[in-house]
Amino acid sequence: MPLLSVQNLEVVFPLRGGAVRAIRDVSFDLEPGERIGIVGESGAGKSVAAFAILNLISKPGFLASGSILFEGRDLASLDEESMRRIRGNKISMIFQDPMMTLNPVLTIGTQMVETVLAHRPLSRRQAQKIALEKLRAVQIPSAETRLEQYPHELSGGMRQRIVIAIALLSDPAIIIADEPTTALDVTIQAEILELLLRLCNDFAVGLILITHDLGVVSEVTQRILVMYAGRVIEQGATEQIIAAPMHPYTSGLIGALPEKTLAGQPLNQIPGVMPSLRDIPDGCPFHNRCAHTQPRCAQELPALSAATTTAARAVACHFPLEPR
């Protein structure tokens, strides 16, 4: 039985210009200790999906349908207090910019202790011990001093390590990382990814990595979901998707990576922009940017269907590229 099973998630934002469906029919499973990546452009619905899992969709958005099964309970129907006990305890989240996520006026120690105390009936001293332990787990030098420091006294990489340590405080089963390395220097990015990967292995934590960066996903995850305009359009094992994408969009994304371009040549890019969620075209949402588009694509929405004999690999395209 999977640890987390998301079924047919649909999030709707009733805005003045009409209801916007930010994500539609998103389903995936996460096995214990598994690492999956959710990839897509900005606005594809990646972060909304993550917040939907924690039942924290920003108003006026709401979960229109779908279920989120976690440890035998449907998170979509839990009351606020039960949900609070799961957030940061069983399921933690890491955000993009550690400067924004840490409270500027509280010391690192205070913020960590508070998070521990929100979930466990411990004394401050015991909570501080756990905080120290986790700071050491994320390889922060002279951890005791850090507890007394404020976020602005630390470097970006150090701050993100602290955010990760906070996410680990209650030994969660799942960490959702929303663009955890985007705000960091390239050199620090690699360190943080390596750290995340190691921690997930050591503590058997499941990881949902949300990013627009295929390079990041391919280094860390075992499975990928590619999202486009609120839908999952391709999913499968990471190596398979990177090596042989079946959806023209995924193929375009991989082709757009700078390392796929020869020196001196212009960067490859997918023509056009992702449609606004307000007016997604009929048929396949990607058809007017697709190089392989056919008349059928403009009329009929392709369903996400098993692409090969292995059920894990699925693609939502009428004319998928040939897997090699």
Place this chain on the structure above:
Amino acid sequence: MSSANGMNAGTLAVRPERWRRLRDSPVFYSFTHNRTAMLSAAVLLAFVFATLLAPLLAPYDPWDLTAFDIMDSEIPPLGSAGADTRFVLGTDAMGRDMLSALLYGAGISIVIGVFATLLQAVIGVSVGLAAGYFGGRLDSLLMRIADIQLSFTTLMVAIIVLAVFQATVGLAFYEDFALIVIVLVIGIAEWPQYARTVRACVLAEKKKEYVDAARVMGLKPATIIYRHILPNTFSPLLVISTVQVANAIITEAALAFLGLGMPITKPSLGSLIKNGFEFIFSGAWWITAFPALVLVVLILAINLLGDWLRDVLNPRLYDD
């Protein structure tokens, strides 16, 4: 090995760390490089110590009416003709030593200012936090109440309440409880100032990602409001607090002048000013002039310190 050494050094460094951080902070730097701020702080500090030590410093007990001698009435301060070395700043019409009365009176004024402001802060901050964080109908309701409260001016509320109180309970009872009632009235009349400031701050802070992060980490709403959002509103709170203390002291002085402040048996600075006012044309200027001077210096020091705080805590006002 080396990491173990680092940790020990870290633990030892914790204590001096705090002091060093304060000493190196821009606020402290600005303070030591601003003569007005230092002077105001020194004056305020002198006031606090003088009033705290009033029972030791004051030559007489100004609250013990039986000890006054009518033969000592209206003795002018030292340096004038007819002065008496026993009374450095002279005496009032009852023969009360002005220096002692000033020491005790300034204390009463400061107590009223501080406690009325504390009361305003407790009510206003709670209301502002709730209105800003929860929003919606609660916000509209609380802010409309604040608007209504503000539409009654403080003096009007205070005059009505105190006059009714004085008339119903009688003067003797009033004299015993005047301090508490004045603090309550000024505290309740002025809370919307805090509520509005805090609400505005909360609305801005609420949108920041650290609040999202706190919710995602499963913190309780009360913890998020009081431990995470509240500390981020401290700078504007500090600034309006100085203004509010000064305002409360002035309000009490105005009430006293109307005969509704502290009774003359336990006079505040305002009561002392009123007390001497009827003698000012008969030449006994010192009974009114000294308390008025002390009041002006006190208010000026608080306001100048508040101005400095506002400049330091608001980086957008830096001009150099």
